[in-house]
Amino acid sequence: MKKTVGVSPKVNSDLTAKARIRNAAFALYANYGEDATSMRAIAEAAGVTVGLVVHHFRTKDGLREAIEQHIVDLFFGAIEQVPLEGTTAEIAAARDEAVADMLSDNPAVVGYLRRALLDPMGHRGRILEMLTDLAAKQVATLRNVGVASKAHRDSSQVIGVMIRQLGQLFLQPMVDSMWNQLAGPNAAEDDKPLLVVKVQES
Amino acid sequence: MKKTVGVSPKVNSDLTAKARIRNAAFALYANYGEDATSMRAIAEAAGVTVGLVVHHFRTKDGLREAIEQHIVDLFFGAIEQVPLEGTTAEIAAARDEAVADMLSDNPAVVGYLRRALLDPMGHRGRILEMLTDLAAKQVATLRNVGVASKAHRDSSQVIGVMIRQLGQLFLQPMVDSMWNQLAGPNAAEDDKPLLVVKVQES
DNA sequence: TATTCTGCTATACGATCGTATAGTATTGAT
DNA sequence: ATCAATACTATACGATCGTATAGCAGAATA
Numbered sequence: 001m002k003k004t005v006g007v008s009p010k011v012n013s014d015l016t017a018k019a020r021i022r023n024a025a026f027a028l029y030a031n032y033g034e035d036a037t038s039m040r041a042i043a044e045a046a047g048v049t050v051g052l053v054v055h056h057f058r059t060k061d062g063l064r065e066a067i068e069q070h071i072v073d074l075f076f077g078a079i080e081q082v083p084l085e086g087t088t089a090e091i092a093a094a095r096d097e098a099v100a101d102m103l104s105d106n107p108a109v110v111g112y113l114r115r116a117l118l119d120p121m122g123h124r125g126r127i128l129e130m131l132t133d134l135a136a137k138q139v140a141t142l143r144n145v146g147v148a149s150k151a152h153r154d155s156s157q158v159i160g161v162m163i164r165q166l167g168q169l170f171l172q173p174m175v176d177s178m179w180n181q182l183a184g185p186n187a188a189e190d191d192k193p194l195l196v197v198k199v200q201e202s
Numbered sequence: 203m204k205k206t207v208g209v210s211p212k213v214n215s216d217l218t219a220k221a222r223i224r225n226a227a228f229a230l231y232a233n234y235g236e237d238a239t240s241m242r243a244i245a246e247a248a249g250v251t252v253g254l255v256v257h258h259f260r261t262k263d264g265l266r267e268a269i270e271q272h273i274v275d276l277f278f279g280a281i282e283q284v285p286l287e288g289t290t291a292e293i294a295a296a297r298d299e300a301v302a303d304m305l306s307d308n309p310a311v312v313g314y315l316r317r318a319l320l321d322p323m324g325h326r327g328r329i330l331e332m333l334t335d336l337a338a339k340q341v342a343t344l345r346n347v348g349v350a351s352k353a354h355r356d357s358s359q360v361i362g363v364m365i366r367q368l369g370q371l372f373l374q375p376m377v378d379s380m381w382n383q384l385a386g387p388n389a390a391e392d393d394k395p396l397l398v399v400k401v402q403e404s
Numbered sequence: 405t406a407t408t409c410t411g412c413t414a415t416a417c418g419a420t421c422g423t424a425t426a427g428t429a430t431t432g433a434t
Numbered sequence: 435a436t437c438a439a440t441a442c443t444a445t446a447c448g449a450t451c452g453t454a455t456a457g458c459a460g461a462a463t464a
Contacts, residue, residue, distance in 0.1 A: 031323050032323055032324050033237070033321065033324050035235070035237045035238055036237055036324055114320055115320075115321065117375075117376045117379075118316055118317075118320050118372060118373075118375065118376065119235070119317065120375045120379060121233050121234055122234055122235050122238055128376070128379055128380070128383075129383060132379075132380050132383050132384065136384060153393070154384070155380075155381065155384040155385045155393075155395075156393075156395045158380065158384055159377055159380050159381065159384070159395055160395065162376075162380065163373065163376070163377065163397070166376075167373050167376075167397075167399070170320060170372075170373065171320075171365065171369050171372065171373070171399065173319075173320065173322045174319045174320065174322075174330070174364075174365070174368075174369075175361055175365065175401070177319075177322060177330055177334075178330070178334050178357075178360065178361050178364065179357065179361065181330075181331060181334050182334065182338060182356075182357040182360055182361070183357045190404055191355070191357075191358075191404060192404060193357075193358045193361055193362065193401040193402060193403060193404060194401060194402040194403075194404050195365070195369075195399075195401055195402075196398075196399070196400050196401065196402055197369070197373065197397075197398070197399050198398050199377070199395040199396060199397055199398065200395060200396040200397075200398055201395060201396075202392055202393060202394060202395060202396050
């Protein structure tokens with residue numbers, strides 16, 4: 001089985017049916033949630049039948065595992081491609097930017113994670129743990145290469161990285177909804193208030 | 203395995219069956235989401251049969267409407283009880299505190315709103331619109347009584363109020379999960395980083 | 405060419421869902 | 435005491451869910 005780690009921006013028609021199914025499910029999960037998405041809806045969106053979904057992914061749990069592994073691969077691929085040169089701060093900034101680019105290229109990632117991470121009881125996957133591990137390894141790598149900032153403890157730094165990158169994206173839909181309701185749909189977009197999310201040492 | 207979520211039976215015992223059903227559904231929705239909560243689970247949690255749930259609320263939509271009206275009533279009741287005396291800033295601060303107290307007394311409100319507000323596509327209710335209206339009226343009242351701050355436009359101020367009060371509560375579970383994973387379950391609790399959520403004029 | 409394997413469709417099964425309906429018990433007004 | 439409305443239970447129906455199974459077409463292997 002070949003594994004595509006790098007992101008190939010190919011259109012759906014060039015993909016295998018298995019990848020098309022995963023992508024269809026990914027998009028539906030991000031928009032409507034796993035519970036509200038039936039296997040039949042996934043099959044229809046991918047242009048196949050229900051049986052083929054089961055054939056490739058066994059169960060709905062297996063489908064979610066494939067999606068979450070795909071998300072981890074996207075994060076890893078984004079981080080991996082920035083070279084380890086420059087100061088620690090420069091590397092960290094370059095990684096932040098690479099992840100931000102990946103997120104804006106893959107809005108389904110944000111939608112999926114928003115549901116998964118903010119629904120601690122309902123979500124049955126392990127995506128938060130996997131991404132936290134990845135971020136922890138990212139911080140550890142920086143520490144090995146140069147001198148990581150000692151101003152923050154490692155844990156705080158990992159949490160800070162993830163919250164800064166995801167928190168604003170998670171809350172933005174709420175701001176957008178309220179802005180539309182209060183200011184009307186055709187108000188000047190650049191009057192919209194800016195969301196700021198950060199963590200502080202206690 | 204029977205797990206009671208949220209409401210203590212002591213409180214429940216002297217309520218009408220209709221209120222018990224609403225409270226049971228409210229707690230279950232907050233913890234597991236509406237889609238993952240069946241009418242039969244609600245009935246069992248309330249100690250009645252499915253038929254009675256339908257008798258009192260007609261449909262599942264009707265049940266959600268009752269819950270969301272209850273939430274609006276809780277917000278209104280919290281705001282209503284602070285007297286209109288002192289400076290505008292003092293009134294606003296007292297209202298913020300009253301709402302914060304209400305939220306800590308009713309954790310199901312936070313859980314329910316977190317699901318509803320962060321799921322703009324999936325949610326079928328109107329709770330965000332209702333609460334935004336309420337907050338807008340709150341700002342308007344302050345403007346009538348005294349002199350509301352002109353430093354921010356009304357819309358920004360409304361959004362600021364709601365984001366400050368809810369944003370931190372929404373993201374906190376994510377911080378908690380990561381903190382537990384990284385620092386271990388028995389780490390010093392006061393080392394945990396603090397979440398800061400705010401909005402800025404653009 | 406014969407056989408096996410893989411990608412894929414079609415259909416069906418049991419569980420669970422929201423809801424409708426019919427009937428019983430309890431209350432409240434006259 | 436009567437009677438109607440309300441509170442509540444029991445059961446059933448149709449739809450939809452995840453998944454199991456059987457079979458077919460075409461490529462691969464020998």
